[in-house]
Amino acid sequence: MRIGELSERTGTPRRLLRYYEEQGLIVADRLPNGYRVYDESNLDRVLQIRGLLDAGLPTRIIKQILPCLNKPRIIHFPDATPEMLATLEDERDRMTERIRCLTRNRDAVAEYLDAVREKREASV
Amino acid sequence: MRIGELSERTGTPRRLLRYYEEQGLIVADRLPNGYRVYDESNLDRVLQIRGLLDAGLPTRIIKQILPCLNKPRIIHFPDATPEMLATLEDERDRMTERIRCLTRNRDAVAEYLDAVREKREASV
DNA sequence: CTTGACCTTCACATCAATGTGAGGGTTCGA
DNA sequence: TCGAACCCTCACATTGATGTGAAGGTCAAG
Numbered sequence: 001m002r003i004g005e006l007s008e009r010t011g012t013p014r015r016l017l018r019y020y021e022e023q024g025l026i027v028a029d030r031l032p033n034g035y036r037v038y039d040e041s042n043l044d045r046v047l048q049i050r051g052l053l054d055a056g057l058p059t060r061i062i063k064q065i066l067p068c069l070n071k072p073r074i075i076h077f078p079d080a081t082p083e084m085l086a087t088l089e090d091e092r093d094r095m096t097e098r099i100r101c102l103t104r105n106r107d108a109v110a111e112y113l114d115a116v117r118e119k120r121e122a123s124v
Numbered sequence: 125m126r127i128g129e130l131s132e133r134t135g136t137p138r139r140l141l142r143y144y145e146e147q148g149l150i151v152a153d154r155l156p157n158g159y160r161v162y163d164e165s166n167l168d169r170v171l172q173i174r175g176l177l178d179a180g181l182p183t184r185i186i187k188q189i190l191p192c193l194n195k196p197r198i199i200h201f202p203d204a205t206p207e208m209l210a211t212l213e214d215e216r217d218r219m220t221e222r223i224r225c226l227t228r229n230r231d232a233v234a235e236y237l238d239a240v241r242e243k244r245e246a247s248v
Numbered sequence: 249c250t251t252g253a254c255c256t257t258c259a260c261a262t263c264a265a266t267g268t269g270a271g272g273g274t275t276c277g278a
Numbered sequence: 279t280c281g282a283a284c285c286c287t288c289a290c291a292t293t294g295a296t297g298t299g300a301a302g303g304t305c306a307a308g
Contacts (some may be wrong), residue, residue: 062234105175143266
């Protein structure tokens with residue numbers, strides 16, 4: 001598929017698909033005329049990127065993380081330098097912390113909403 | 125305490141403490157000479173703000189969420205307009221989605237790291 | 249052959265969070 | 279009384295993720 005279709009199917013502006021490519025997060029083949037072509041696997045990948053960006057991770061980190069997410073459980077660590085592993089461990093912990101924070105606050109918001117709902121129902 | 129101490133205890137630049145105040149996320153009393161003074165409760169609050177910012181929430185949303193997190197379970201919904209409740213529900217769901225995304229990816233990274241560690245131990 | 253809907257690159261703009269520093273007041277101890 | 283260590287406001291800079299649009303190439307259908 002070309003960029004327009006990927007854009008539509010992922011709800012992502014073309015501009016950003018090009019940006020993600022520039023940042024090394026996705027790769028696109030090119031048609032003879034220079035148009036980008038994507039295969040289906042890019043669909044999930046783009047959604048993954050968007051989710052992580054929305055969760056506060058910068059593209060720099062997402063780029064490190066993506067190789068860990070290859071569909072086939074085939075893990076290629078020949079390129080796994082110690083520094084990179086340390087970065088990943090760090091980031092794993094930061095993600096865990098984010099999850100904790102989000103969960104705590106999400107639950108508080110949910111409780112609040114439940115309380116409001118109860119209150120309203122009681123007064124009806 | 126004054127801004128320097130709060131900054132040190134929360135690991136937050138003074139600049140940002142002033143910024144958070146400007147955005148309505150924290151409030152500070154003032155000494156006669158204009159210096160900001162904070163009480164202990166601001167410590168947790170600042171950490172909470174930082175956590176949420178790090179998790180991708182903008183100050184605009186954090187401001188909406190904070191009132192749900194008052195220590196005492198005393199909830200004051202007199203000001204809870206329907207639009208605000210809708211926003212909160214929306215944001216609650218977005219947070220849930222973020223948690224899902226982060227968890228999935230964090231687990232993938234963790235698995236990857238475990239696999240690398242196993243591999244290394246096997247080759248020793 | 250032209251029109252419209254695609255695509256390309258390039259560049260400048262914006263927005264939120266943050267950095268940085270100037271210019272200046274306050275407080276306190278040597 | 280002077281200097282160090284605080285604090286203030288104001289303002290401009292930067293960074294990363296985006297928006298927007300110009301100038302132009304490609305291609306299929308009328």
